[in-house]
Amino acid sequence: MTDINSGFNPLFLREEDIRQGIELLYFAYRDFTAEPDAILSEYGFGRAHHRVIYFVGRNPGINVSELLAILKITKQSLSRVLGQLVRESFIEQREGTRDRRQRLLELTKKGVELERRLSESQRQRFADAYRDAGAESVQGFRDVLTNMISKEDRDRVLGPRKIG
Amino acid sequence: MTDINSGFNPLFLREEDIRQGIELLYFAYRDFTAEPDAILSEYGFGRAHHRVIYFVGRNPGINVSELLAILKITKQSLSRVLGQLVRESFIEQREGTRDRRQRLLELTKKGVELERRLSESQRQRFADAYRDAGAESVQGFRDVLTNMISKEDRDRVLGPRKIG
DNA sequence: AATTTATGTCAGTCATATTGACATATATGC
DNA sequence: GCATATATGTCAATATGACTGACATAAATT
Numbered sequence: 001m002t003d004i005n006s007g008f009n010p011l012f013l014r015e016e017d018i019r020q021g022i023e024l025l026y027f028a029y030r031d032f033t034a035e036p037d038a039i040l041s042e043y044g045f046g047r048a049h050h051r052v053i054y055f056v057g058r059n060p061g062i063n064v065s066e067l068l069a070i071l072k073i074t075k076q077s078l079s080r081v082l083g084q085l086v087r088e089s090f091i092e093q094r095e096g097t098r099d100r101r102q103r104l105l106e107l108t109k110k111g112v113e114l115e116r117r118l119s120e121s122q123r124q125r126f127a128d129a130y131r132d133a134g135a136e137s138v139q140g141f142r143d144v145l146t147n148m149i150s151k152e153d154r155d156r157v158l159g160p161r162k163i164g
Numbered sequence: 165m166t167d168i169n170s171g172f173n174p175l176f177l178r179e180e181d182i183r184q185g186i187e188l189l190y191f192a193y194r195d196f197t198a199e200p201d202a203i204l205s206e207y208g209f210g211r212a213h214h215r216v217i218y219f220v221g222r223n224p225g226i227n228v229s230e231l232l233a234i235l236k237i238t239k240q241s242l243s244r245v246l247g248q249l250v251r252e253s254f255i256e257q258r259e260g261t262r263d264r265r266q267r268l269l270e271l272t273k274k275g276v277e278l279e280r281r282l283s284e285s286q287r288q289r290f291a292d293a294y295r296d297a298g299a300e301s302v303q304g305f306r307d308v309l310t311n312m313i314s315k316e317d318r319d320r321v322l323g324p325r326k327i328g
Numbered sequence: 329a330a331t332t333t334a335t336g337t338c339a340g341t342c343a344t345a346t347t348g349a350c351a352t353a354t355a356t357g358c
Numbered sequence: 359g360c361a362t363a364t365a366t367g368t369c370a371a372t373a374t375g376a377c378t379g380a381c382a383t384a385a386a387t388t
Binding site: 027031034058119122123126137138150153157 | 178179181182183184185186187188189190191192193194195196215218222236283286287289290291292293294296297298300301302303304305306307308309310311312313314317318320321
């Protein structure tokens with residue numbers, strides 16, 4: 001096995017490809033979240049708050065059930081985080097019109113500002129990667145990641161959602 | 165702003181690209197870790213154990229400091245997880261030869277088996293995504309993710325490491 | 329009127345991370 | 359050889375974000 005990189009052993013190469021893919025995903029995800037995490041800590045928030053702010057911003061008027069379905073966490077877990085965001089006026093709730101039991105969520109002006117600030121750092125990182133890798137690479141990036149996502153979640157990323 | 169998808173507003177489209185990238189990364193990472201997480205819970209382990217097993221497997225003979233540098237966690241955090249893995253014979257330690265203070269880590273047979281089992285589920289997911297997206301896409305995937313990783317970590321993923 | 333649904337809340341637990349302080353053994357520089 | 363730096367370990371306290379289980383309320387549905 002001295003010919004590791006010469007293509008004699010495709011099975012080994014495949015294994016190496018996988019390992020590289022795993023590491024790329026691990027490090028990219030970690031670095032991608034590092035800066036938002038730092039911003040959030042200024043507010044005493046964590047990554048969970050970011051996710052709530054993100055998906056409420058992305059789906060204005062979303063109700064609690066649908067938010068839980070996207071995040072795949074329990075209502076007890078969401079409760080504390082969402083409660084904080086509402087109390088500190090990053091998110092506001094209104095009663096559902098068709099169903100008055102629902103709480104429809106949306107970002108306040110303050111919430112929109114924080115969301116912008118958080119995505120800006122990610123936008124920058126993405127834009128840099130986009131520029132350095134080129135448009136074709138970006139399409140490949142999308143295709144591979146999309147295929148890695150379970151069907152259920154895939155619709156969420158790709159499909160034009162109508163919520164609320 | 166009725167022409168959202170017609171290309172009149174490149175700034176908006178760029179914004180949409182970013183959002184899609186963010187979501188792809190979020191969902192892909194979550195789904196990618198879901199199956200290993202389930203396997204780990206059989207052993208009473210969590211994702212932290214996976215990371216330790218993974219990087220020790222990838223770098224046999226790694227010492228504690230270098231492992232800490234890769235994981236970017238505190239030694240107190242590592243301690244509990246690594247301690248468990250050592251006590252339960254997934255990882256063994258030997259004294260450094262050049263420096264007897266060092267604990268050089270490697271997987272036991274049992275550890276290698278668990279590592280295999282964990283990566284197998286990820287290998288499968290990656291292989292499926294690879295097949296569906298095609299070889300060119302995989303290269304794009306790699307390029308974009310690589311550019312998203314901070315320089316420091318980039319060497320870790322790409323460079324041939326010699327540790328121990 | 330009975331049941332289901334949307335949401336909330338109380339209480340306890342767990343995993344993973346943190347900071348700070350201190351301990352020990354070994355290596356290294358003067 | 360002594361002083362200092364390094365590699366590692368450990369005790370203690372704390373925070374975040376997740377979990378399960380049980381119970382409560384209001385509104386919608388059948």
